[in-house]
Amino acid sequence: MRRLLSLTALVVAAISGCRGGDSELPPVHLIHNMDTQEKVKAYRKDIAGIFSDGRGMRAPPEGTVAQGQLDEDDLYYRGVDAKGEPSKVLPAQLKNPDGTVPEKVVRRGENRYAIYCAPCHGLAGDGKGPVASRGLEIPPANLHDEFRKTMAVGKLYAAIAAGVNNGNMASYASQIPVADRWAIVAYICELQQVSCEDRKVIVIDPNEVSVKKGEQLYKARACVTCHSIDGTKLVGPTFKGVWGKTEPTSAGDVVVDAAYVKESILNPTAKVTTGYPPAMPPQALPDAEIDSIILYLQTLK
Numbered sequence: 001m002r003r004l005l006s007l008t009a010l011v012v013a014a015i016s017g018c019r020g021g022d023s024e025l026p027p028v029h030l031i032h033n034m035d036t037q038e039k040v041k042a043y044r045k046d047i048a049g050i051f052s053d054g055r056g057m058r059a060p061p062e063g064t065v066a067q068g069q070l071d072e073d074d075l076y077y078r079g080v081d082a083k084g085e086p087s088k089v090l091p092a093q094l095k096n097p098d099g100t101v102p103e104k105v106v107r108r109g110e111n112r113y114a115i116y117c118a119p120c121h122g123l124a125g126d127g128k129g130p131v132a133s134r135g136l137e138i139p140p141a142n143l144h145d146e147f148r149k150t151m152a153v154g155k156l157y158a159a160i161a162a163g164v165n166n167g168n169m170a171s172y173a174s175q176i177p178v179a180d181r182w183a184i185v186a187y188i189c190e191l192q193q194v195s196c197e198d199r200k201v202i203v204i205d206p207n208e209v210s211v212k213k214g215e216q217l218y219k220a221r222a223c224v225t226c227h228s229i230d231g232t233k234l235v236g237p238t239f240k241g242v243w244g245k246t247e248p249t250s251a252g253d254v255v256v257d258a259a260y261v262k263e264s265i266l267n268p269t270a271k272v273t274t275g276y277p278p279a280m281p282p283q284a285l286p287d288a289e290i291d292s293i294i295l296y297l298q299t300l301k
């Protein structure tokens with residue numbers, strides 16, 4: 001009886017496909033279930049002989065579009081209007097119902113611009129990014145020149161989506177999704193201080209003094225290329241926490257206050273911050289601009 005039991009156990013083990021052991025031989029595989037069957041596998045020959053050209057994988061019938069890839073909105077996906085011309089307006093997908101672009105979108109664009117565009121075009125958009133300064137055969141465009149300031153937003157979009165002049169600037173389509181491309185366009189408008197739609201120079205009231213204006217000037221007057229706001233040391237000292245700080249300079253210790261900032265802008269070599277080259281260009285900015293920059297610096301804790 002006992003012998004019969006162990007025999008049955010052995011048979012059961014064999015049939016149920018016990019594949020253990022150290023054998024070099026292929027495992028005994030009595031019941032194949034659906035492990036091996038004649039079927040078409042991707043990238044393999046059509047062994048079943050179903051298709052006359054012998055290919056297992058089939059090309060989709062002409063004109064087929066995969067789900068979610070119709071992209072039929074020309075303005076959104078290609079930046080062109082109904083006539084196929086570069087669009088002069090932003091796509092509705094980007095905007096609030098009242099036609100304005102949400103601040104969140106512009107800030108996203110700023111972030112993406114800093115990653116993908118600033119290496120060549122510079123954080124200030126002047127075409128003097130670090131890559132350009134190390135020698136590019138074709139200089140990156142200065143986004144503040146008249147031609148780029150009046151360029152339709154559809155063309156700004158196309159520069160990202162398709163590149164510029166047959167690859168003088170490569171396309172960033174594979175790195176930057178559509179929504180981010182438009183966010184970058186919205187940010188470039190802000191950087192250029194020109195409205196995105198019907199491209200008019202955004203008139204900043206010359207007499208206005210505000211933090212917002214100071215922040216815009218920080219970029220527009222290119223302070224951004226030499227002074228970071230996050231603590232990074234660039235050509236000049238960072239603006240982070242600069243307000244009220246005591247700095248050693250060529251003329252002794254100085255507290256960073258309104259008078260010192262004003263002097264630094266108008267006459268940078270009067271007191272050169274210790275540890276930095278006298279590399280700051282003097283800029284004869286109007287008082288309202290200097291006062292706005294001063295207000296802005298105070299916010300950079």
Ligand code: HEC
Nearest residue numbers: 116117120138139140141156159160164165168169172184
């Ligand atoms: C590797 C360097 C490089 C990067 C990165 C780069 N560009 Fe450019 N870009 C160029 C060069 C070079 C040109 C000038 C091409 C020419 O004049 O033929 C240019 C030109 C342009 C122009 C002008 C188009 C025109 O028709 O005159 C725009 C707008 C532009 N770039 C936007 C961008 C944006 C937005 C990004 C980021 C998504 C970006 N670029 C990233 C190198 C770069």
Ligand code: HEC
Nearest residue numbers: 221222223226235236237247261264268272273276279280
């Ligand atoms: C080309 C680079 C460059 C640009 C552009 C630039 N700066 Fe400077 N800045 C420097 C350098 C280098 C120093 C330190 C040497 C000195 O004091 O001259 C400096 C110093 C300063 C200081 C003194 C800071 C301290 O901690 O002592 C202030 C304030 C300042 N810059 C404001 C500005 C403003 C505002 C702008 C834009 C309108 C600007 N800078 C544009 C390079 C630059």
